[in-house]
Amino acid sequence: MSNYDIAIIGAGHNGLACAAYLAKAGRKVLVLEANDEVGGLAATREFAPGFRASVAQTLPQLNRGLVDDLNLEKHGFKLALDAMPTVAMAPGKSPISITSGALSGASAEDSAAYPEYRRLLSKFADAINPFWHKRPPMIADGDMGDLATLGKFGWNLRRLGKDDMRELMRMIALPAQDLMDEFFQDDALKAALSWDCNIGSKLAPRSPNNAVLALLLRMSGDLTDGLPLPAGGAGGFTDALAASATSFGAEIRCGAAVEKVLIDDMSVSGVQLSNGEQVQATTVISNADPKTSFLTLLGAQHLDVQFTHRISRLRNQGYVAKLHLALDEIPTFTGLEKPAGRLMLTPSMKYIECAFDDAKYGGYANELPMEVIIPSLVDDSLAPVGKHVLSANIQYAPYAVKGGWDQHREQFLANALATLSQYSPGIESQVSAAELLTPADLEQQFNLAGGHWHHAEFAIDTWWMNRPTYGASQYTTPISGFHLCGAGAHPGGGLMGTCGANAARAILEDR
Amino acid sequence: MPMQTNLQAADTIDHVHEGVIYSPFHRRTSAKNINQQWSVWNGYASTKYYADAHLEYFSTRNTCGVFDVSPMRKYRIKGPDAEAMLNRMVTRDVTSQAVDTVAYNIWCTDAGKLIDDGTLFRVSEDDFWLCAADPNFDWLQLSAVGFPNLEITDISEDLASLALQGPTSCALLKAMGFSGIENATPFSIMRFPFGAGEITISRTGYTGDLGYELWVDPADAELLWDQLFSVGQVYGIQPLGEDSLEMARIEAGFLAPDVDFHGSLHTVDRGHDHSPLELALGWIINFKKGHFSGRAALAKEKAAGKHRRLIKLDIEGNKPAENSILYCDKGCKKTIGYVTSAMWSPVVKANIAYGLVEGQYADGPIWAEIYHQKELRWVRKLAQCTRVTKPFWAPERARQTPPSDC
Incomplete structure (x- = not known):
């Protein structure tokens, strides 16, 4: 058994930011990550030999303050592109390029x-x-x-x-x-x-x-005057966060899945790992989503009835799928000299709405709205020389697809490729490998209940003092010593590390 | 154009009862209800009094009386998570409750406000019955969130139940052939073959006297009633209506929902709900058992110690202090609370009441403003109240095992 001031469950970017701030303030911090690498949804992973991508990809919300506080640039953080233009695409029409x-x-x-x-x-x-x-x-x-x-x-x-x-x-x-x-x-x-x-x-x-x-x-980021693209994928950002946390003295253990939070006399006493090992800590901070944090890691028996009900009612079903393609060459997009920028394959709002209509009832559209980036155009760390990575967010892919994702995976991928080929004819023949991550995959691979990007819907009823719900919205919870620092806390999802930074500040102030 | 509504005919909906519902004992209770005096309890016809409320009341203190508790709501909570779920819902320690015992319990909101009270029967390690005067299915379901391995069933219609209360109740049950019932300790459960199946007898009740509650298949309800009244004749058995039970329960010190407290899920205005600490139910709040719903709020309230208090009062004179306002001075300058229940107690020979007063005045002088009639003429009276800390009525026989005449 080992002793720490603070144990943080999950080395997502918020867990790491929280760890870095707390370690910087002199706390003895241990970060426990279930996966073999840090970063969570931001981790850059190899999805085919030599091809790497991260689920999250750009940093519109990141603030200079966090980058400087944690010396991220010293720890290897850099941008591949300061301001990536957004390109509005529609078949048969000339693209419109959008910058700030x-x-x-x-x-x-x-x-x-x-x-x-x-x-x-x-x-x-x-x-x-x-x-x-x-x-x-x-x-x-x-x-x-x-x-x-x-x-x-x-x-x-x-x-x-x-x-x-x-x-x-x-x-x-x-x-x-x-x-x-x-x-x-x-x-x-x-x-x-x-x-x-x-x-x-x-x-x-x-x-x-x-x-x-x-x-x-x-639009809250102030790192650059546009849409910043991190070098090395979003993992470049989280690797720097991890290096920063470590430099301040935090310890990070990967492959250490927390099974439950230990409670002794109404207060947190530590965590237990899936291998039975116990870690003592007077403060436990969860980077996991609120449902996992409260209902799985903590357990309803430690919580009041109405609070538990509010947590269980959080809407946390994801609707975004992530597609990674390994491409043999730079694909050609009709109307574009080079597929640089963030390509929005969204001809109209009605087109998006119709895709949503299908998803509301557990289906998905034939023509899928998507947001496409080919980061390897400006970042040669992501693909072998001369080859490229296409990284796309696709809406809408309902977590609870009718019949389950196993039976829909192939069709959804086929629909996505067919949609892509409307903009980039012949792209299918350039694809050497594909990785499709549905919300069900995100749930399974990242221990993220519901596979929701933001851990819980970012909506009026789950915003500010109601995020994730009253009683747990000030980075404190009904359990003394138990805190949230993930996207389910204020302000919410998006790579900015603010949930983690805010949680760290709140915990330091309370002491 | 006139508005149209198309309602499904009530008789085509099998779960909607048209009008009053009849308990499995109704043919028997109706025959004895010579004045046809009924109230409605959870939609069921429930006798107010059969012949004379006072005579019925005296049977609970001198012989024995039978009250039809079938309209109570009964829920079965069964499964590996049942104990943990209930232990987190109620304020007492369910983990230390033995099989075949009953425990009076309460459950609260997150804010520590009383929702309802009832009796929790542990019929096996992972099988419980919860009995309450009012419906609580919704709260049970809410409380089960996070406890997937259990099943909650409304078994209200599956059990016909009678409360047999009074000093001769044990002897009567023994005479009916339930030998060994004299060894049932208070709040224990015994089972005997009966009718086509089984009868469950718990040593529980709402009168504060020796007494039992009898639980059978509704098909055996009339058989049970008939046996009780044929064998029970020499034991002075009487049917009890609600009016007599109300008298007995006030003497016994039991709270009545919607009389002494309003369930917190049904109050509207701030401060109109109650914490169990206010209602003198602190003795069943187990702060040492681990977490339960409302614990943090109750611990905070207890530490502050500023809550209202429901106290027992012995009031001078013989005019019941029904609906009285309470003051800390005879000049009625400072209102400190009000009376929730009051009666002239025939066995205690005292004018008793429960008063809900602001905490700081609980130990000081208390005056009740009583309005009563003399041949229709209203008279106002200020009566001095004395706080009583012991139960008004708690005879030795209610605790003895076996009871003295068995």
């Missing part, structure tokens, strides 16, 4: 509307941004810190000015479609821009809820 500054290839009207769209949304994103990095306030407790956070939130909204504040209040719960329709005309452009509102959630362009807020979270 301007559109190119769009109509005059859309090009004129884009700066105002960016201005408004960037202003909203900046107003909200500080609150992603703070412990959510509780409303009823009268805690001074909480009241201050609420007060600052109100002040930041008011500071937008009367007109923009009113617009924010009006727009905050709009469906992505309404937002896009207000600004733009081109179907492919609107679909491409709407993607970031809904990706990872059980939402489509016509769904009201948290689409705009999700977009604002997505």
Whole structure:
């Protein structure tokens, strides 16, 4: 039996960030990772000999503050590309390239509307941004810190000015479609821009809820003035986090699956591994999703009835599949000189909506909306010389597909390749290997209940002081010494390490 | 255009009862209910009084009386996770409850507010019955989240049940052939062959006196009733209606839902629900057994010690303090609470009541403002109350095994 101040379950990017901050503050930290490598969904893995890819791929939400705090650049973190353009694609139409500054290839009207769209949304994103990095306030407790956070939130909204504040209040719960329709005309452009509102959630362009807020979270990064692509895949980021944590004195053990959290007299006393080994720790922080954390690792017998019910009701079924293709050469995409950038194979919002309609009832579309990156164009660490990796997020792939994924895997892959070939004719013949990761695969390979990117739906009812639910939303839980630091905590999913950093700060403050 | 509603005819829905439901004993209870005085309990016709509530009440103290408890809601919780699930739901230690015993129990919300009370029967290692006056299926299902290996069944319709209460109850059961019943200790369970199957007898009740509850297949209900009343004639058996039971339970110190407390899932306004600490149920909150739902909130409330208190009162005079407001001074300047239940107790020969008062006033002077009638004329009276800490009525025979006359 070994002794630590803090044991962290899971070496995903949030677990690692949390470990690094706590170790930096002098705590004796052990990170336990079930898999053989760190990084979780961000790990860069070899999916075919010589071809590597990570489930997560870009870093729109990452902040300079975290990179600097943890000396990530010293530990090998670098970008393959500072600002990757997004390219709105539609068969038979010329592509529109989108950067944070301007559109190119769009109509005059859309090009004129884009700066105002960016201005408004960037202003909203900046107003909200500080609150992603703070412990959510509780409303009823009268805690001074909480009241201050609420007060600052109100002040930041008011500071937008009367007109923009009113617009924010009006727009905050709009469906992505309404937002896009207000600004733009081109179907492919609107679909491409709407993607970031809904990706990872059980939402489509016509769904009201948290689409705009999700977009604002997505826009919260300040690392570069565009969409950053990490070198070495997202694993380049998590490897640097691991190196940073280790440099501060944290210990990381891979292949160490935690089976349960040990409780002694209502407080955490440590964890037990699947091999029976026990590790003593007065603080246990879970990077796992809330359902796994509370219902599997902790157990309902340690929790109150209504709290357990709220955790079990969290919506955590993933709807995104990940496709990795090993390609013999650079594929040709119609209308593009080179398939650089983030290619949005989303001709219209209706096209996305129809794919969602199928998925709602446990099926999937013939034509699958997808977001494609060929990172090997700018990163030669991911594929053998002259060969390439195609990495695609595909919506919608329901976790609970009718009949189970075993019987649908081949067909889904065939649909994905058929969709791709509409944009890149002949691409099938260039594919030497393919890896399809459905939400069921993510669940199984990463111990992620439901295979949901964000661990639990990012929605109004599971946002801020309700993430994952009240009673566990301030990086504390009903169990003394047990904390959450994963995407199921505030602010939510996306590679930014903020859940982990916030959790670390909250734990250090409480001491 | 007029609004139209298309309702399925009630008689085509097999689970919807039209009108009042009849207990398996109804033909017998109805025959004895000479004034046809009924109330409705969980949808069942339940006798208010058969002939005279006071005479029925006296049978619980001097001979024996029978009350039809079939309308109680009964649930079976069975499976490998049953013990852990119940132990986390209720406030007492289920893990130390022996097979074939019964324990009075309560269950609370996360905020430590009382939802309901009832009796938990452990019929085998992994098989329990939970009996409560009100429906609790919803809460049981909610409490089972995270405990996959169990099954919850509403067995209310599968059991016909009678409470046989009073000093001659043991002798009567023995005379009916249930020999050995005298060895049943309080809160234990025994089984005997009966009718086409089996009768379960638990030494439990709601009168505070010697007594038992009898559980049989509904097909054997009338047989049980008939045997009780034929053999029981010489034991002074009487049928009990709700009015007499209400008197007995107040003397015994048992709480009545929707009288002394409102279940916290049914209250609307803040502060209208109750913690078990307020209701003098601290004795069944086991803070040492490990976690249970509401534990943290209750521990915090207990440590603060500022909660209201339900206290027993002996009130001067003989006018029951029903619905009285309580004060800490005779001048009625400061309201400190109210009476939840009150009666003139024939056996204790005292004017007794339960008062729910603000904690800081529980040990000081308490005055009850009583309104009573003299030939229709309302009279107001201020009566001094004395706090009583011992039970009003707890005869030795209720605890003796075997009871003295068996």
